Amino acid sequence: MPDSPQVLVLGGGLAGCECAFQLAQAGLRVRLHEMKPHKRTAAQTSDGLCELVCSNSLRSDNPLNAIGLLHEELRRLGSLVLHTADDNRVPAGDALAVDRDLFGAAMEARIASHPNIELVRGEVQQLPLDFPGPIVVATGPLTSDALAADIVRVAGVERLSFYDAISPIVSGESIDMSVAFLASRWGKGDTADYVNCPMDKAQYTAFVQAIVDADKLPLEDFEKGVHFFPGCLPIEVIAASGPKSLRFGPMKPTGLDDPRTGRWAYAIVQLRTENRHKTAYNLVGFQTRMRQGEQRRVLSMIPGLEHAEFLRYGSVHRNTFLDSPRLLDTAMRLKSLPQLRFAGQVSGVEGYVESTASGLWVGQALAAELRGQPLTPPPPTTALGALLQHVTDATAPRFQPSNVHFGLFEPLPAAAEPGKRRPGKPERKAAMTARARQELSTWAVLQGLPVAEAPAPAPDAEATEPAPESADPTCG
Ligand SMILES: Cc1cc2nc3c(=O)[nH]c(=O)nc-3n(C[C@H](O)[C@H](O)[C@H](O)COP(=O)(O)OP(=O)(O)OC[C@H]3O[C@@H](n4cnc5c(N)ncnc54)[C@H](O)[C@@H]3O)c2cc1C
Numbered sequence: 037m038p039d040s041p042q043v044l045v046l047g048g049g050l051a052g053c054e055c056a057f058q059l060a061q062a063g064l065r066v067r068l069h070e071m072k073p074h075k076r077t078a079a080q081t082s083d084g085l086c087e088l089v090c091s092n093s094l095r096s097d098n099p100l101n102a103i104g105l106l107h108e109e110l111r112r113l114g115s116l117v118l119h120t121a122d123d124n125r126v127p128a129g130d131a132l133a134v135d136r137d138l139f140g141a142a143m144e145a146r147i148a149s150h151p152n153i154e155l156v157r158g159e160v161q162q163l164p165l166d167f168p169g170p171i172v173v174a175t176g177p178l179t180s181d182a183l184a185a186d187i188v189r190v191a192g193v194e195r196l197s198f199y200d201a202i203s204p205i206v207s208g209e210s211i212d213m214s215v216a217f218l219a220s221r222w223g224k225g226d227t228a229d230y231v232n233c234p235m236d237k238a239q240y241t242a243f244v245q246a247i248v249d250a251d252k253l254p255l256e257d258f259e260k261g262v263h264f265f266p267g268c269l270p271i272e273v274i275a276a277s278g279p280k281s282l283r284f285g286p287m288k289p290t291g292l293d294d295p296r297t298g299r300w301a302y303a304i305v306q307l308r309t310e311n312r313h314k315t316a317y318n319l320v321g322f323q324t325r326m327r328q329g330e331q332r333r334v335l336s337m338i339p340g341l342e343h344a345e346f347l348r349y350g351s352v353h354r355n356t357f358l359d360s361p362r363l364l365d366t367a368m369r370l371k372s373l374p375q376l377r378f379a380g381q382v383s384g385v386e387g388y389v390e391s392t393a394s395g396l397w398v399g400q401a402l403a404a405e406l407r408g409q410p411l412t413p414p415p416p417t418t419a420l421g422a423l424l425q426h427v428t429d430a431t432a433p434r435f436q437p438s439n440v441h442f443g444l445f446e447p448l449p450a451a452a453e454p455g456k457r458r459p460g461k462p463e464r465k466a467a468m469t470a471r472a473r474q475e476l477s478t479w480a481v482l483q484g485l486p487v488a489e490a491p492a493p494a495p496d497a498e499a500t501e502p503a504p505e506s507a508d509p510t511c512g
Pocket residue numbers: 046047048049050051052069070071072076077079086087089090091092158159160161174175176177178179180183256354379380381382386387388389391392509510511512
């Protein structure tokens with residue numbers, strides 16, 4: 037590339053390559069830094085760009101699932117990763133799975149041959165703040181130690197995490213409120229923010245034993261010797277430390293009067309609302325490394341959660357990410373140093389496709405800003421908008437990265453006519469998808485962005501329940 041670069045992108049993974057491509061397609065000269073082959077993270081085994089470090093699946097491709105809808109939105113907005121994945125897909129039922137070697141090679145060929153992209157190999161150990169233009173940091177969940185230390189220097193020591201401790205989230209409507217009850221501990225705060233699932237002694241004892249016996253994900257080599265913060269211990273670690281430990285920890289019943297008995301239960305599982313619409317609730321303190329099938333089995337022993345719909349499974353794994361709602365604006369700029377932007381997993385999204393989406397948004401938003409026509413973010417009725425809102429919503433009390441799921445979306449308006457049958461789950465998902473398709477088109481046209489037509493719904497798609505997402509969409 038003859039001329040000097042206008043934008044630096046750090047990290048040649050899914051987010052960095054998507055971002056560099058979007059910028060380059062907009063006519064900007066980009067220098068993309070990737071530390072491989074000089075250095076690899078502990079999870080990488082190849083020297084190429086865009087390595088899928090674990091599963092070869094980009095999860096459900098059905099637009100009646102939130103992740104499938106995100107696929108569709110990315111295709112419509114011109115994502116290189118999605119189109120390359122489509123070109124290299126392997127049969128996997130409802131899922132978009134790829135031949136990882138062909139996918140990585142095709143991505144590298146497109147990036148390395150792009151006339152506006154200069155690919156530079158080598159670890160970036162310090163943020164190159166003397167560069168005169170914008171810098172996008174997309175160095176992923178295993179950002180190298182030296183660069184992570186420099187990010188801490190600019191973002192603040194409390195604002196970069198190295199592990200996530202994620203509790204499962206269930207949909208509000210799937211909680212059996214004839215068993216669970218609303219109450220906040222000692223009556224403090226808004227009672228309606230907490231749902232409580234009471235257990236008697238026999239139920240508690242069986243539940244603790246089931247947690248101890250459940251199949252868990254093994255620690256990766258690079259995760260061994262991890263010291264968890266006391267407030268982030270996985271429930272199985274607490275359960276294994278003694279039969280009463282959970283009852284004195286996340287399951288303590290004190291201060292929670294059951295309105296039906298006027299008494300405290302033997303133990304309580306508390307769920308806290310995830311959004312102001314109260315459509316999704318997380319199980320407070322239930323971060324876990326139980327396998328996803330085991331989470332479904334064991335957690336459905338909780339009274340009131342027998343038929344819970346899991347919007348997100350719990351996990352605990354190595355992950356470098358910012359406290360983005362406190363630090364980033366909606367263009368993913370660091371508020372205190374707007375020259376820096378963050379994309380991908382380090383910005384607090386979770387998963388291959390979500391990281392790609394974040395890279396696409398940062399690339400398109402930055403290109404538009406440099407043209408003097410800044411974008412407003414897509415609305416939270418779309419998958420992309422819902423994901424971005426999760427990452428940048430400064431009103432959220434405690435931030436944890438998330439995959440995309442319908443619980444992040446603006447809910448549908450409540451059924452207007454009392455007494456009318458509430459639409460079932462498949463109909464609501466179809467309505468969410470139809471609304472998202474329409475609103476993405478409207479938004480893109482208003483922003484002056486090219487957007488492909490939404491595909492026509494498949495016959496009967498409106499009435500059928502999509503296959504649930506594969507049991508293990510991520511390694512975690
Ligand atoms: C062990 C593990 C397993 C996972 N499994 C899955 C899964 O199965 N499914 C899923 O959806 N998600 C999975 N994830 C999450 C996954 O990493 C992200 O979803 C996705 O790869 C993140 O994309 P990214 O572009 O943000 O980061 P990455 O894809 O990791 O890309 C970051 C790039 O930056 C480079 N880099 C790092 N530091 C520097 C530096 N200082 N200088 C220059 N380059 C640097 C890295 O070499 C890398 O190529 C997993 C994560 C881990 C850690």
